[in-house]
Every structure is written in structure tokens, then in C-alpha cells.
Amino acid sequence: MRFDPERALVEIKREFGEHGGVCPSIERSSTFTVLEPGTMPEIFGGLRGPDKGGCFLYSRHFNPTVDVLARSLAAMEGTEYAVCTASGISAISCTLLQLCTHGDHIVASDTVYGGTHALLAETFPQMGIQTTLVDPTNVSAFEKAITPATKVLYTEVVGNPTLKVADIRALANLAHDRGIRLVVDNTFTPMVISPAQLGADVVVYSLTKFVNGASDMIAGAVCATKDFIFQLMDLHTGRVMLLGPTMDPRTAFDIYQRLPHLALRMREHSRRALAIAQRLESIGAPVVYPGLESHPQHALMRSMGNEGFGFGGLLTLDCGTVQRAEKTMSLLQNEEGFGYIAVSLGYFDTLISCSGSSTSSEIPPEDRERIGLSPGLLRIAVGYSGTLEDRMAQIERAVRKAELV
Numbered sequence: 211m212r213f214d215p216e217r218a219l220v221e222i223k224r225e226f227g228e229h230g231g232v233c234p235s236i237e238r239s240s241t242f243t244v245l246e247p248g249t250m251p252e253i254f255g256g257l258r259g260p261d262k263g264g265c266f267l268y269s270r271h272f273n274p275t276v277d278v279l280a281r282s283l284a285a286m287e288g289t290e291y292a293v294c295t296a297s298g299i300s301a302i303s304c305t306l307l308q309l310c311t312h313g314d315h316i317v318a319s320d321t322v323y324g325g326t327h328a329l330l331a332e333t334f335p336q337m338g339i340q341t342t343l344v345d346p347t348n349v350s351a352f353e354k355a356i357t358p359a360t361k362v363l364y365t366e367v368v369g370n371p372t373l374k375v376a377d378i379r380a381l382a383n384l385a386h387d388r389g390i391r392l393v394v395d396n397t398f399t400p401m402v403i404s405p406a407q408l409g410a411d412v413v414v415y416s417l418t419k420f421v422n423g424a425s426d427m428i429a430g431a432v433c434a435t436k437d438f439i440f441q442l443m444d445l446h447t448g449r450v451m452l453l454g455p456t457m458d459p460r461t462a463f464d465i466y467q468r469l470p471h472l473a474l475r476m477r478e479h480s481r482r483a484l485a486i487a488q489r490l491e492s493i494g495a496p497v498v499y500p501g502l503e504s505h506p507q508h509a510l511m512r513s514m515g516n517e518g519f520g521f522g523g524l525l526t527l528d529c530g531t532v533q534r535a536e537k538t539m540s541l542l543q544n545e546e547g548f549g550y551i552a553v554s555l556g557y558f559d560t561l562i563s564c565s566g567s568s569t570s571s572e573i574p575p576e577d578r579e580r581i582g583l584s585p586g587l588l589r590i591a592v593g594y595s596g597t598l599e600d601r602m603a604q605i606e607r608a609v610r611k612a613e614l615v
């Protein structure tokens with residue numbers, strides 16, 4: 211039977227509040243009492259954590275409310291366990307620093323989130339961790355770049371911002387043949403794609419985007435085996451524990467309360483993005499969307515997707531030059547009210563940004579050209595406010611006024 215993230219989310223018990231409330235209680239304590247003094251050394255020795263029938267210790271290590279969210283995310287991905295972090299970028303950095311140390315090597319997609327690119331290309335080399343960047347659609351490029359020092363293959367399912375789609379099954383097979391791990395950033399496609407079901411060892415998230423969905427919080431998560439999550443949380447060596455990107459329990463509560471409608475939201479983001487992409491394509495606009503048959507990895511995306519969730523909420527519109535892109539953004543925001551000029555994604559209103567001069571500005575200009583990131587590329591994170599008919603009319607008028615068709 212095909213994996214269904216929506217069903218998986220309700221199959222785990224929803225957490226009740228302390229007094230039988232339909233919402234969970236928020237445990238805000240930073241520290242917890244132990245009943246017997248002898249328990250404390252056992253907890254520190256890793257023998258008696260809450261997972262082993264022992265008690266809680268300290269909220270940077272393990273907070274019950276944050277754990278409620280983590281268990282739901284693990285269910286949604288179909289992984290054994292998960293840990294939440296204060297941001298998506300800390301989920302990524304802690305994961306990679308847990309898997310790689312000085313002298314190790316990563317092979318990564320060359321079209322990743324700008325912050326991840328900066329981490330791989332600038333920061334990790336200062337710590338003796340080298341990365342080779344390759345085209346995410348070219349599995350043999352990953353294979354060729356593997357060296358005896360390689361510990362990790364890293365990719366986003368749908369690359370930011372070019373929307374190239376990686377073959378997660380093929381990359382997982384390659385990684386496992388070579389005894390290394392595949393880490394996948396699924397920020398763009400929660401529920402749409404379940405990378406762990408396709409073989410990924412670790413799934414990282416910025417919950418800031420679609421999963422939270424209200425653009426009012428920064429948060430992240432790592433979903434993986436119990437063994438790997440406990441490595442991240444280990445009191446003496448865990449990168450989440452020791453680098454300390456702790457999620458606040460109030461943030462965990464808020465995101466947990468929004469998970470029940472994530473499936474509805476993702477379906478609607480996808481439905482509208484497809485309709486808008488089809489409209490733009492029908493008038494000859496330079497649109498890219500994985501749900502269009504003209505997208506080079508359309509069939510691959512279809513073969514990896516969960517039933518009924520479509521192709522995600524992001525599309526791009528290539529305006530050629532920065533000037534054209536700015537004109538189009540201004541028309542879309544200030545004349546048509548189609549959406550906002552803002553970075554980020556996954557909001558109920560549409561967010562529009564020019565990637566080359568914003569979220570991907572960390573990528574050197576010569577590399578941007580090679581990966582197909584045109585200076586005038588607009589990334590449009592399609593929201594679900596307003597009526598779809600109005601939205602399609604607004605973007606069509608803007609595209610015509612900007613003379614993109």
C-alpha cells in the first residue's frame with residue numbers, strides 16, 4: 211500500500227492536555243525533578259532517559275511538548291523518530307556536523323537554499339569539511355564525485371529556486387551501495403513527497419515554511435532512525451544538544467496545532483500552483499512548474515509523489531533581467547494585489563521574490579548561470595487566499611503589462 215502521510219499523522223495518538231483538554235498542555239519547565247537521587251547519574255549515563263521509562267532532565271535535551279511535535283513529524287515522514295530545532299538551517303548544520311568531521315567530504319546538489327549553499331561552500335571548508343556541488347538531476351555526477359572521504363549525499367527534493375527535481379530513489383541506492391548516507395531537505399514538499407519512503411536516511415526540514423504555514427515562526431526538524439536522532443541528542447556528543455538550537459515549547463505547541471490542516475493546505479497550494487502555471491503556459495509565459503508536462507522531471511516527480519498532493523506550491527517565472535523582474539513584482543504586488551514581494555514560502559498569501567538578488571545571492575554569479583538561475587527569475591510561492599479565478603486574472607494582466615508574453 212502506498213504511504214499516506216495524512217493517515218500516518220492521525221494514526222499516532224493525538225496528545226491531550228493535562229486536564230483532558232483537546233489541545234496538549236505546554237510544558238515550559240527548563241528543568242525537571244527526579245524522585246530518587248540515584249536516577250541522576252543513570253540519566254547522564256544515557257541509561258534512563260524518558261524514552262526508557264526514566265524521567266525528563268533538562269529542556270535543551272528533551273522537552274515533552276517539543277517531543278509531541280517531533281513524534282508527529284516522524285509519523286508524517288514514516289521515520290522512527292525526529293528531533294525539533296530552532297530553525298531549518300540548524301537542523302541542516304547539526305545533521306551534517308553529526309555525520310561529517312574534519313577531513314570528510316559531502317556531495318551536494320548545486321541548487322540548494324542559499325544558506326545551505328553558504329554553509330557547504332564557505333563555512334564547512336573552514337572546518338575541514340569539503341563539498342563537491344553537482345547537478346541534482348544527474349545521478350552519475352553524484353557518483354563520479356564520491357571519494358573515499360565522502361560521508362553524505364545531500365539534496366533538496368525540488369531544488370531552490372530552479373525547481374529541478376532530484377531522483378531520491380536513485381540517490382538512495384547510490385548512497386547505500388557506497389555505504390554512505392542520503393540527507394534530503396523536504397522543506398518545499400511536505401506530504402507531497404516522503405523522502406524516507408524513497409530511501410533517504412535523514413529528512414531535514416525548515417518548519418518555518420509550509421509546515422507551520424503562517425510565516426510567524428522560525429523552526430526546523432530532523433527526521434531519521436531512532437539511533438541517529440539519539441546521536442544528535444546525546445548529552446556528551448550530540449550536535450543538537452551541544453550546539454544548542456533548542457525549539458521553544460510554545461513554538462512546538464503552535465506548530466503542532468497547525469499540523470492537522472497541513473494536508474488541506476498542501477493540496478490547495480498544489481491545486482492553485484498548477485492552475486496558475488497552466489494559465490501562464492497557455493499564454494506563452496516563461497513558467498516552470500514540476501506539475502507541467504513540459505517540466506523535464508515531471509514524470510519523475512509524479513512517480514515519487516504521494517497520492518493526491520499534487521506537485522507543490524512553488525513555480526518560477528523567468529523575466530530575463532532584474533529590471534523586468536522588478537517591474538513584474540511591482541505590478542503583481544502594487545497594482546494587482548496578487549501577492550507580496552517577500553522571501554520565504556508556504557504562507558497563505560502568495561510570496562514573490564527575485565532569487566538571484568535575494569535568497570540565492572550567496573551563490574556566486576558565475577555559478578548562478580551554470581545552474582540555470584537567471585537574474586530575472588521570480589520565485590512565486592503560491593498562496594490560497596482569495597479566489598483562484600481572481601488570482602489567475604491578476605497574474606495574467608501583470609504578465610501582459612510587463613510584456614513577458
Ligand SMILES: *Cc1c(COP(=O)(O)O)cnc(C)c1O
Binds near residue numbers: 326398
Ligand atoms: C528556508 C529554508 C531553509 C532554512 O530554514 P530556516 O527555518 O530559515 O532556518 C532551508 N532549506 C530550505 C529549502 C528553505 O527554504
